[in-house]
Amino acid sequence: xxxxxxxxxxxxxxxxxxxxxxxxxxxxxxxxxxxxxxxxxxxxxxxxxxxxxxxxxxxxxxxxxxxxxxxxxxxxxxxxxxxxxxxxxxxxxxxxxxxxxxxxxxxxxxxxxxxxxxxxxxxxxxxxxxxxxxxxxxxxxxxxxxxxxxxxxxxxxxxxxxxxxxxxxxxxxxxxxxxxxxxxxxxxxxxxxxxxxxxxxxxxxxxxxxxxxxxxxxxxxxxxxxxxxxxxxxxxxxxxxxxxxxxxxxxxxxxxxxxxxxxxxxxxxxxxxxxxxxxxxxxxxxxxxxxxxxxxxxxxxxxxxxxxxxxxxxxxxxxxxxxxxx
Amino acid sequence: xxxxxxxxxxxxxxxxxxxxxxxxxxxxxxxxxxxxxxxxxxxxxxxxxxxxxxxxxxxxxxxxxxxxxxxxxxxxxxxxxxxxxxxxxxxxxxxxxxxxxxxxxxxxxxxxxxxxxxxxxxxxxxxxxxxxxxxxxxxxxxxxxxxxxxxxxxxxxxxxxxxxxxxxxxxxxxxxxxxxxxxxxxxxxxxxxxxxxxxxxxxxxxxxxxxxxxxxxxxxxxxxxxxxxxxxxxxxxxxxxxxxxxxxxxxxxxxxxxxxxxxxxxxxxxxxxxxxxxxxxxxxxxxxxxxxxxxxxxxxxxxxxxxxxxxxxxxxxxxxxxxxxx
DNA sequence: ATTACTTAGGTAATCGTTTACCTTTATCAT
DNA sequence: ATGATAAAGGTAAACGATTACCTAAGTAAT
Numbered sequence: 001x002x003x004x005x006x007x008x009x010x011x012x013x014x015x016x017x018x019x020x021x022x023x024x025x026x027x028x029x030x031x032x033x034x035x036x037x038x039x040x041x042x043x044x045x046x047x048x049x050x051x052x053x054x055x056x057x058x059x060x061x062x063x064x065x066x067x068x069x070x071x072x073x074x075x076x077x078x079x080x081x082x083x084x085x086x087x088x089x090x091x092x093x094x095x096x097x098x099x100x101x102x103x104x105x106x107x108x109x110x111x112x113x114x115x116x117x118x119x120x121x122x123x124x125x126x127x128x129x130x131x132x133x134x135x136x137x138x139x140x141x142x143x144x145x146x147x148x149x150x151x152x153x154x155x156x157x158x159x160x161x162x163x164x165x166x167x168x169x170x171x172x173x174x175x176x177x178x179x180x181x182x183x184x185x186x187x188x189x190x191x192x193x194x195x196x197x198x199x200x201x202x203x204x205x206x207x208x209x210x211x212x213x214x215x216x217x218x219x220x221x222x223x224x225x226x227x228x229x230x231x232x233x234x235x236x237x238x239x240x241x242x243x244x245x246x247x248x249x250x251x252x253x254x255x256x257x258x259x260x261x262x263x264x265x266x267x268x269x270x271x272x273x274x275x276x277x278x279x280x281x282x283x284x285x286x287x288x289x290x291x292x293x294x295x296x297x298x299x300x301x302x303x304x305x306x307x308x309x310x311x312x313x314x315x316x317x318x319x320x321x322x323x324x325x326x
Numbered sequence: 327x328x329x330x331x332x333x334x335x336x337x338x339x340x341x342x343x344x345x346x347x348x349x350x351x352x353x354x355x356x357x358x359x360x361x362x363x364x365x366x367x368x369x370x371x372x373x374x375x376x377x378x379x380x381x382x383x384x385x386x387x388x389x390x391x392x393x394x395x396x397x398x399x400x401x402x403x404x405x406x407x408x409x410x411x412x413x414x415x416x417x418x419x420x421x422x423x424x425x426x427x428x429x430x431x432x433x434x435x436x437x438x439x440x441x442x443x444x445x446x447x448x449x450x451x452x453x454x455x456x457x458x459x460x461x462x463x464x465x466x467x468x469x470x471x472x473x474x475x476x477x478x479x480x481x482x483x484x485x486x487x488x489x490x491x492x493x494x495x496x497x498x499x500x501x502x503x504x505x506x507x508x509x510x511x512x513x514x515x516x517x518x519x520x521x522x523x524x525x526x527x528x529x530x531x532x533x534x535x536x537x538x539x540x541x542x543x544x545x546x547x548x549x550x551x552x553x554x555x556x557x558x559x560x561x562x563x564x565x566x567x568x569x570x571x572x573x574x575x576x577x578x579x580x581x582x583x584x585x586x587x588x589x590x591x592x593x594x595x596x597x598x599x600x601x602x603x604x605x606x607x608x609x610x611x612x613x614x615x616x617x618x619x620x621x622x623x624x625x626x627x628x629x630x631x632x633x634x635x636x637x638x639x640x641x642x643x644x645x646x647x648x649x650x651x652x
Numbered sequence: 653a654t655t656a657c658t659t660a661g662g663t664a665a666t667c668g669t670t671t672a673c674c675t676t677t678a679t680c681a682t
Numbered sequence: 683a684t685g686a687t688a689a690a691g692g693t694a695a696a697c698g699a700t701t702a703c704c705t706a707a708g709t710a711a712t
Contacts, residue, residue, distance in 0.1 A: 002698055013662050018700060027660055049439040050385065051698035053376045054667045061419070061440070068405065070600065075401040079394065082422055091436060093387070094420040096408055110417060113375040114387070220604055248604060255606050274396065278546055278574060280581050280606050328668055339692050344670060353690050377668035380697045656711085663704075674693075682684085 001045050009043070010036045021047065053115060062301065063111035063119040065095040065104060071218075072273040073243070073290060074122065077142065080294020081120060088302055090117070099124040099185075112137060118301045123187065138304040140311070142297045144187045153300040153311040155293050159189040162286040162318040163196030166268045167240045169284075171204050173266055173326055175238030177212070181226035181250060182242025184215035193242050193270065209234075218242060223249025231257070237265055238326075244269035244276045247283055251325065255280075266326040282323035289316050327371050335369070336362045347373065379441065388627065389437035389445040391421045391430060397544075398599040399569070399616060400448065403468065406620020407446060414628055416443070425450040425511075438463060444627045449513065464630040466637070468623045470513045479626040480639040481619050485515040488612040488644040489522030492594045493566045495610075497530050499592055499652055501564030503538070507552035507576060508568025510541035519568050519596065535560075544568060549575025557583070563591055564652075570595035570602045573609055577651065581606075592652040608649035615642050 003021070007014040012032060019025050020036050039045075053059045064081050066074040078094065085092050093116060095107040104124045111119055118138035123146045140153035170178050180197045183190045194215075198208050212234055214226035223246035230236060241247035247269030251261060259265055261281055269276060272287035293316055303309040329347070333340040338358060345351050346362050365371075379385045390407050392400040404420065411418050419442060421433040430450045437445055444464035449472045466479035496504050506523045509516050520541075524534045538560055540552035549572035556562060567573035573595030577587060585591055587607055595602060598613035619642055629635040 003700095004698075014699080015663080015701075016661060019661090022700085024701090027658085029660065032660080046435070046438050048380075048441060048698055050376055050379045050441045051667090052700075054374075054380050054669090054698080055700045057667075059376065059440075069395060069401045069408070070398075070405045072396075072398070072401075075395045075398075078420070079396045079422060082395070082420055086421075091419050091421075091440065093417050094404070094408055095412075095417075096405060109372070112372050114417065115374060115376045252604055252606065275601055278578055280578065329670095330668075340669080341671075341693075342691060345691090348670080350671090353688085355690065358690080374668050377697090378670075380668080380699090381670045383697075654712085656709100658709075659707085661705085663702105665702090666700085667698105670696085672693105672695090675691085677689085679688075680686085682686105 001043055002048070003045075006036065006039055006043065006045055009039050012036065057115075058117055059115050060089055061091045061093060061114070061116045062298070063093045063095060063107070063114075063116040064121075065097050065107050065111075065119065066122045067099045067124065068096050069094065071245075072275055073245075073271050076274065076290040077122065077294045080291035081298055082294075083291075084295040084298035088298065090298070090302070097124045108137075117305045120297045120301055138301060140297050140301045140304070142293060144189055146187070151304070151311045153297075153304055153309075154313040155297045155300065155316065156189070156313065157288050157293070157316050157318050159192035160196040160199070162270060162288070163193035163240065163242075164200045165196075165318070165320055166270060166286050167197045167200035168204075169320060169326065170238040170240060170266055170268060171200065171206070173238070173262075175266055176206070177234065177236045178206070178238040178240060179212040179214070179226075179230045179234065179236045180240050180242075181214045181223055181230070181246050183218045183222070183246075185217065190242065197240055212236065215242075218245055220245045220249035220252070222246050223251075224253045226250060227253035227257075231259075239265060239267050241267065241269045244271040244273045244283060244285055247285065247325070248276070248279055251279055251281075251283070262324065262326050268326055272321055277323065281325045284323045284326040285321055287319045287321045292316065327369055328374070329371075332362065332365055332369065332371055335365050338362065383441075384443055385441050386415055387417045387419060387440070387442045388624070389419045389421060389433070389440075389442040390447075391423050391433050391437075391445065392448045393425045393450065394422050395420065397571075398601060399571075399597050402599065402616040403448065403620045406617035407624055408620075409617075410621040410624035414624065416624070416628070423450050434463075443631045446623045446627055464627060466623050466627045466630070468619060470515055472514070477630070477637045479623075479630055479635075479637040481623045481626060481642065482515070482639065483614050483619070483642050483644050485518035486522040486525070488596060488614070489519035489566065489568075490526045491522075491644070491646055492596060492612050493523045493526035494530075495646055495652065496564035496566060496592055496594060497526065497532070499564070499588075501592055502532070503560065503562045504532070504564040504566060505538040505540070505552075505556045505560065505562045506566050506568075507540045507549055507556070507572050509544045509548070509572075511543065516568065523566050538562065541568075544571055546571045546575035546578070548572050549577075550579045552576060553579035553583075557585075565591060565593050567593065567595045570597045570599045570609060570611055573611065573651070574602070574605055577605055577607075577609070588650065588652050594652055598647055603649065607651045610649045610652040611647055612644045613647045614644055618642065 003017045004014045007017045069075050082092050097104040122142045123144045142155050216222040227250045269283050269285035272285045276283040329343045330340045333343045395401050408418050423430040427450050448468045449470045468481050542548040553576045595609050595611035598611045602609040
C-alpha cells in the first residue's frame with residue numbers, strides 16, 4: 001500500500017496525499033482532505049519512513065553506544081535516552097560495545113550507514129579520537145569524556161568533586177583509615193575519581209597510602225576482591241568506592257567477614273544506581289543524575305542536529321545521599 | 327559521497343561499483359575490482375543503507391519492545407537479543423512500553439513505518455490481539471504469551487512447572503507454612519506461577535490459604551510490603567516469590583525484622599537475575615535462561631523473516647539454583 | 653478589461669541504491 | 683568460417699516518498 005495507490009483511490013495526485021499526510025495542506029480543500037484521510041484510515045495505510053528518509057535525508061533515529069545494557073548504570077542511561085528520544089519523535093538503535101574499541105568502531109560505521117541523525121556515545125575505555133572516523137555526524141559524548149576533534153557535545157559530572165565529597169564525608173564521620181577501590185581503566189573519569197579521593201585525604205593531612213588503594217574494574221567482584229586484599233594488610237574504617245557495584249561487592253565481603261557496617265567500617269559508593277537503596281545496609285553514595293544525563297544528552301544532540309547549537313560541555317551536579325552504610 | 331561519484335572516479339558504471347561492493351563480482355576483472363575498492367577506501371565511502379533498503383525492501387533492523395530496560399530481567403533479555411542480532415548482521419531499535427498498551431501500539435506503528443524486518447515483543451500486561459494492528463510483520467512473542475492471530479513465534483518457559491518446583495523445594499526443605507508473593511497482572515505467566523504454587527501445596531496435602539498469598543506487581547516494593555502484610559497474620563517458614571525482585575524486597579523486609587534467613591524463613595525467587603547472587607543471603611531461585619531466551623527469539627525471528635520457518639512455540643527449561651536463602 | 657493574487661491541485665525530478673537485461677569482445681569447438 | 687559460450691561491464695527502471703515549480707480557475711482591485 002503506497003501513497004500512489006491511495007492517490008488513485010481518491011482521484012488525486014500523490015503529491016496531494018503527501019501534503020495532506022504531512023500537514024502541508026493549506027491549499028487543500030477540506031472535502032479532499034477528509035476523503036483522502038478516510039481512505040488512508042480504511043486501508044490501514046502505513047507510510048514508508050525509508051522512502052521518506054531517502055528524500056528528506058533525516059531518519060528520526062538516534063544511535064546509542066554504551067558498554068553494556070545489563071549494567072544498571074547504563075540501563076538507566078539508556079532508559080533516560082529512550083524516553084527523551086521518544087518524546088521528541090525519535091527512535092533509538094541500541095549498541096553494546098563491551099568497552100571494546102573494535103565493536104565501537106563497527107557500530108559507528110553501521111549507524112552511519114543507517115543514516116542515524118546523531119550518535120550518543122559512552123566511550124569505551126580505550127577509545128581515542130582517531131579511531132572514530134565520523135563524517136560530520138552529530139554526536140554527544142555521555143558520561144565518559146574522551147579527546148575527539150570536531151563539533152561534539154558532552155554531558156558529564158564532576159567526578160573529582162564527587163569522589164572528593166565522598167571521601168571528605170567519610171573523614172567527617174570520623175574515619176582515619178580510608179581505602180579506595182575503583183577501576184584502573186583509562187577513561188578520564190576514573191582518574192578524576194582517584195584524584196578526588198587523594199585530594200580529600202591530603203587536605204585533611206592524611207597521607208595517601210598506595211597500599212590502601214585497589215584498582216581493577218567497575219564490577220561487584222572488584223569490590224569483593226578489593227576488600228579481601230585491602231584488609232589483609234590494613235586496618236580500614238572507611239572505604240570509598242569508585243562506583244556502586246564495587247561498593248555492593250565490598251559490602252558483601254564485609255558481611256561475610258562479619259565486619260559490621262557502618263560501626264566498624266563505613267562504605268560509600270558512587271552513582272546511586274537503583275539497586276543501591278536495597279542492599280543491606282542501604283548504601284550511602286554520590287548520586288549522579290543518571291536518567292537526566294540521558295535526557296540531557298538527547299536534548300543536546302537534537303539541538304545539534306537541528307543546528308540550533310554547537311557542541312558544548314554540560315556538567316551536571318552530583319549529590320551525596322545518606323543511607324545506612326556510613 | 328555516493329556510489330555514482332565513486333563510479334566516475336574509477337571510470338566504471340555505478341552498477342559495477344554496486345556489484346563489487348556486494349560481492350556479486352564474478353564477472354568483474356580483478357584489476358577493476360582493486361581499483362574501485364581502493365577508491366572506496368581512500369574516499370572513505372560509506373554506503374547508504376536507506377537507499378539500499380528502499381530497493382531491497384529489507385532493513386536488517388529488528389524492533390524490540392519490552393516493558394522497561396531498567397528492570398534487570400528485561401535488560402538481560404535486551405542484551406541477549408542485541409548480541410544475537412549483531413552476530414547475524416542486524417541492528418535493534420529499543421522500545422520501552424512501560425506495560426502500557428498505548429505505548430506498545432504506538433511503537434508497533436513506528437517500527438512498521440521504519441520498515442523493521444521483524445519485531446520481538448514482550449507483551450504488556452493488557453495487550454490483546456486486536457489492539458495489535460500489524461501488517462503481516464514477522465514477530466516473536468518473548469517471555470509473555472498472549473493471544474494473537476497469525477504467524478507469530480513464541481519463546482517461553484514453563485512458568486507453572488517453575489513455580490511448582492520452587493514450592494516443592496521449600497516443602498522438601500521442611501517448610502509447612504509457605505506464602506506466595508507475586509504479581510496480580512493478567513499475563514498468562516503470572517497465572518501459571520500461581521497455579522504452580524497451589525499445585526505443589528495440594529500435592530503435598532497442604533491447604534491453599536488465600537491469606538498467605540499477596541499479589542501486587544513484580545517489584546522489590548511488592549516483596550517488601552508482601553512480607554510485612556503476610557507476617558502480620560501468619561507464621562510463615564517459607565516464601566515462594568513470583569520473581570527475584572520480589573524476593574529481594576522480601577529479604578530486605580525480613581532482615582529489617584531480624585528474622586533469620588534461611589533458619590526461620592526460607593525464601594525462593596524466580597528468574598535468577600544477575601543481582602540475585604549478590605544479595606545477603608544469596609538467593610535460591612528458579613533460573614530462567616534469560617540471555618538465551620533473547621538469543622533464541624532472534625534466531626526464530628530471523629528464520630521467520632527469511633521464510634525458513636513458520637511461527638512455532640519454543641519452551642525453554644527452568645532450573646533450580648541453590649544458594650543460601652533456603 | 654487588465655492585472656494580480658488566492659485557492660486547489662498536478663507534474664515530474666530527485667534521493668542513492670540494486671538488478672534485470674543488454675552489449676561487446678574474446679575464446680573455442682566444429 | 684560459424685555459432686555458442688564466457689567474460690566484463692553498461693543501461694535504465696524501479697523502490698516510495700517529497701517538493702520545487704507549474705497550471706488553471708476564481709476573485710478582486712484598478
